[in-house]
Amino acid sequence: xxxxxxxxxxxxxxxxxxxxxxxxxxxxxxxxxKKLKEIKHAGVESFLLxxxxxLEDEETKSFWDADILxxxxxxxxGNQEVEQDYSQLVQKIVAKAxxxxxxxxxxxxSTSVYSPVGxxxxxxxxxxxxxxxxxxxxVLKAEExxxxxxxxxxxIRFGGLYGYGRHPVKYLAGKKGLSDASKPVNLIHQTDCxxxxxxxxxxxxxxxIYNAVSDGHPPRKEFYKSAAQHFNLPEPEFESxxxxxxxxxxxxxxxxxxGYTFSYPNPMDHTP
Numbered sequence: 001x002x003x004x005x006x007x008x009x010x011x012x013x014x015x016x017x018x019x020x021x022x023x024x025x026x027x028x029x030x031x032x033x034k035k036l037k038e039i040k041h042a043g044v045e046s047f048l049l050x051x052x053x054x055l056e057d058e059e060t061k062s063f064w065d066a067d068i069l070x071x072x073x074x075x076x077x078g079n080q081e082v083e084q085d086y087s088q089l090v091q092k093i094v095a096k097a098x099x100x101x102x103x104x105x106x107x108x109x110s111t112s113v114y115s116p117v118g119x120x121x122x123x124x125x126x127x128x129x130x131x132x133x134x135x136x137x138x139v140l141k142a143e144e145x146x147x148x149x150x151x152x153x154x155x156i157r158f159g160g161l162y163g164y165g166r167h168p169v170k171y172l173a174g175k176k177g178l179s180d181a182s183k184p185v186n187l188i189h190q191t192d193c194x195x196x197x198x199x200x201x202x203x204x205x206x207x208x209i210y211n212a213v214s215d216g217h218p219p220r221k222e223f224y225k226s227a228a229q230h231f232n233l234p235e236p237e238f239e240s241x242x243x244x245x246x247x248x249x250x251x252x253x254x255x256x257x258x259g260y261t262f263s264y265p266n267p268m269d270h271t272p
Contacts, residue, residue, distance in 0.1 A: 112136035159213035174234035184217035216266030
């Protein structure tokens with residue numbers, strides 16, 4: 001089986017390496033010439049691919065010759081046109097994959113598709129117009145494009161990603177006057193991301209939507225204070241405020257369908 005990883009960044013590159021170690025034929029794309037050499041050195045067939053400009057380039061045509069496409073390109077933030085721009089890009093990618101014979105697209109989606117409030121949140125709770133930010137609406141539109149494509153698809157709504165040099169506390173260290181002290185975090189470690197994707201492929205879980213978040217959901221204030229101490233960073237300071245009916249993303253469907261046990265079930269167990 002051949003798997004093409006579109007977007008070999010912090011998540012896509014280790015995924016390509018993991019799939020390679022499992023015996024799959026793996027192709028990977030990047031927009032960086034420096035990263036291209038790194039991907040190639042790891043034994044992954046590498047492609048320099050800027051989208052949508054190079055979608056029809058002959059020199060990258062063989063990238064699309066795959067059984068599975070792992071679509072791992074997030075939308076930009078802050079752009080008022082993000083919904084339209086991102087959905088148009090995904091539409092073009094899906095059409096290209098379909099025309100080249102790809103049978104199954106696995107989409108790295110996000111829990112940003114959900115409302116920031118609402119308590120325990122399951123896969124069926126995503127509704128257009130209720131996402132916390134425009135990028136969440138853009139991702140939800142991309143999901144809809146996939147579902148209507150008549151290709152097999154699997155949508156994985158990842159929580160906030162952390163692990164191996166990436167941790168959200170580094171963006172908040174020392175900041176003051178932060179809101180939502182009681183808001184539960186919805187995070188997932190890189191190792192679990194890779195294992196979940198690999199299990200979805202191994203178990204042939206097509207045409208499903210899964211929330212991929214860790215079991216533990218500590219409050220933001222408690223989590224970031226502990227993480228700052230662990231990494232020897234200045235603690236962020238939160239304003240006190242009333243508790244709300246914050247969103248807590250449920251991973252029950254994922255664990256049930258895949259028989260999956262998390263390697264890092266609680267983000268409070270800080271890792272490198």
